[in-house]
Amino acid sequence: MHIQDGVLSPVVCAATGAIALGAVSYSVHRLKQSVADRTIPLTGMMAALVFAGQMVNFPIGAPVSGHLLGGVLAAAVVGPWAGCVAMTLVLFVQWALFSDGGLFSLGANVLHMAVIGSWGGHAVRLFVQRFIGDSHKGIVIGSVIAAWASVMAAAALFCLEFRMSWPPSEIDFSKVFTLMVSFHSLIGLGEALITGIAISFVLNQRPELVADAASVRQADASCVGHGSAITSTLVAGLVFALAVAAFLSPFASSFDDGLESALSQMGIADFNLTGRVPGVLEGYEKVPVPIAAWQTFAVSIAGIGGTLAVFVLAWLLGKALPAATPNLNSEAAGE
Amino acid sequence: MCHRWPPLAKLFAAIAMILAATCVPIAHGPLVGIVACVIFFAHTLARIPLAYVARRLLFFWPPLFLMAISLPLSQAGQKGWLMFMTILVRGTLSFSTALWLVNVMPFDQLLATLRRLRVPDVLLAILSLMYRFLFVLWDELDRMRTARAARLFRKPSLWATWRSAAHLLGRLLIRALDRADRIHGAMLARGWDGRSRWIEQPREDRP
Known part of the structure; x- marks a missing residue:
């Protein structure tokens, strides 16, 4: 699951690094805000636990075994902000102690496993719990769905990053993506199963350890105000959308090949999409042009980036508009 | 060198x-x-x-x-x-x-370097705690694995293996959180007020 250095291009590494840095700084900021003197030992222990927990083997076949990733589990116990920080430190120590993963791809790894795993997983869990209720059943079902969705969302992001890292001319990404997505859906199922069993075990033994969803909502509401329920729904929706996009990405990349050929049959492609000069040379079709490179992954960006843009827009609108219904929890917390 | x-x-x-x-x-x-x-x-x-x-x-x-x-x-x-x-x-x-x-x-040198590079203190405090207890938890996990192996007489089915491994994980989580509580108590007893303090590293590293 770790991305090694050299798989992604430096530009993509820089971009994901910047996003991850922003997200982790925000988590640290929230952690400082909520700082009880207990936070630091608890978060440190959680990070150590995730690290040690990844040593527990889950056999699949004879030589192959899976292990926990842990973002959703960490968020369930210590909350999304501390969970994100703990997962980030786990990934950093894995690089610094064992050279697992890479230095420049640390940003991408943090984005996939810490940010999506903890923030996204937490949001998805709360979202699901809104329908099932805050009973133990609701928490377990929520975590299972959250674990699966967060892995699939990470897979979608990885496909996008991989696509942007390599020159898309002449390369058929659809098979690569199909392989990656099917591989990740196995990882996702494993993660969902492990997280679900572990959380239901903890709920059976020591239910007070799992962060109570109602109190989390209250704490969120007291910090952010009315927006938090909307924000968590939006984040959950975003993770779901990315998870769906993961399954569509192989089709999307074969689709844009299809689109290109359809356009060139219609004679439009020569005009303004690919930057080819019409009718100058027959053999010119074979030469990759930089603008043509843009066109080929435009569809992938349209798929995932479009979803992102819609959610950012919706979030901004939600910020601007007053909340339609007063939130009971926030009133209770405001006292 | x-x-x-x-x-x-x-x-x-x-x-x-x-x-x-x-x-x-x-x-x-x-x-x-x-x-x-x-x-x-x-x-x-x-x-x-x-x-x-x-x-x-x-x-x-x-x-x-x-x-x-x-x-x-x-x-x-x-x-x-x-x-x-x-x-x-x-x-x-x-x-x-x-x-x-x-x-x-060495890891402690890396921590000191990160501190010189102005990585936030909260992160470094968590990181050093994590590094300290990582090996403790590994040992704990090892003991739990040994205990599990000692109780098993035959190779369990795949589902049973997964279930017991996930239970192992849950048990480790409970123990770790209890340990975090005890550590927190011990830190409070030594005057912990939520701020991390560092002993200044000597300028010259070990000869």
Whole structure:
């Protein structure tokens, strides 16, 4: 699951690094805000636990075994902000102690496993719990769905990053993506199963350890105000959308090949999409042009980036508009 | 002798080598060779045993290979193999550089360096706690595994293995959180007020 250095291009590494840095700084900021003197030992222990927990083997076949990733589990116990920080430190120590993963791809790894795993997983869990209720059943079902969705969302992001890292001319990404997505859906199922069993075990033994969803909502509401329920729904929706996009990405990349050929049959492609000069040379079709490179992954960006843009827009609108219904929890917390 | 370099120099040397390894285009064979030579030279300078590096590489290659091989398999042309080689070479070079850094830079030195680079104190406090208790939890996990193995008479079914492994994880979680509570109590007893304090490292690192 770790991305090694050299798989992604430096530009993509820089971009994901910047996003991850922003997200982790925000988590640290929230952690400082909520700082009880207990936070630091608890978060440190959680990070150590995730690290040690990844040593527990889950056999699949004879030589192959899976292990926990842990973002959703960490968020369930210590909350999304501390969970994100703990997962980030786990990934950093894995690089610094064992050279697992890479230095420049640390940003991408943090984005996939810490940010999506903890923030996204937490949001998805709360979202699901809104329908099932805050009973133990609701928490377990929520975590299972959250674990699966967060892995699939990470897979979608990885496909996008991989696509942007390599020159898309002449390369058929659809098979690569199909392989990656099917591989990740196995990882996702494993993660969902492990997280679900572990959380239901903890709920059976020591239910007070799992962060109570109602109190989390209250704490969120007291910090952010009315927006938090909307924000968590939006984040959950975003993770779901990315998870769906993961399954569509192989089709999307074969689709844009299809689109290109359809356009060139219609004679439009020569005009303004690919930057080819019409009718100058027959053999010119074979030469990759930089603008043509843009066109080929435009569809992938349209798929995932479009979803992102819609959610950012919706979030901004939600910020601007007053909340339609007063939130009971926030009133209770405001006292 | 690399061990005695100033910590910042070691960190930046490693970053520079990884940057070189990931940015040099594979088509420029000699350049890649030069980078590889520099990294190899750094390894010999630090007296890192070759057998150790080879063993680590043996565990490192299979996942990277699986990822990289999907490229030439999905397209017939030479392009796929070029990308395959690029990923393998870049991955191997940056992995060996990271391995070099791990071996010449003890973790506490890395922490002190990060602190000099103004990484937030909260992060460093959590990081040092994590590093301290990581090995404690490993030992705990080892004891729990031994206990489980001692109670098993035959090989359980796959589902039972998964279930017991996840229960092991849950039990470890409960124990870890209890331990965090005890640590917190001990920290409070020693005057912990939520702010981390550091003993200033001496300017000169150990001779």
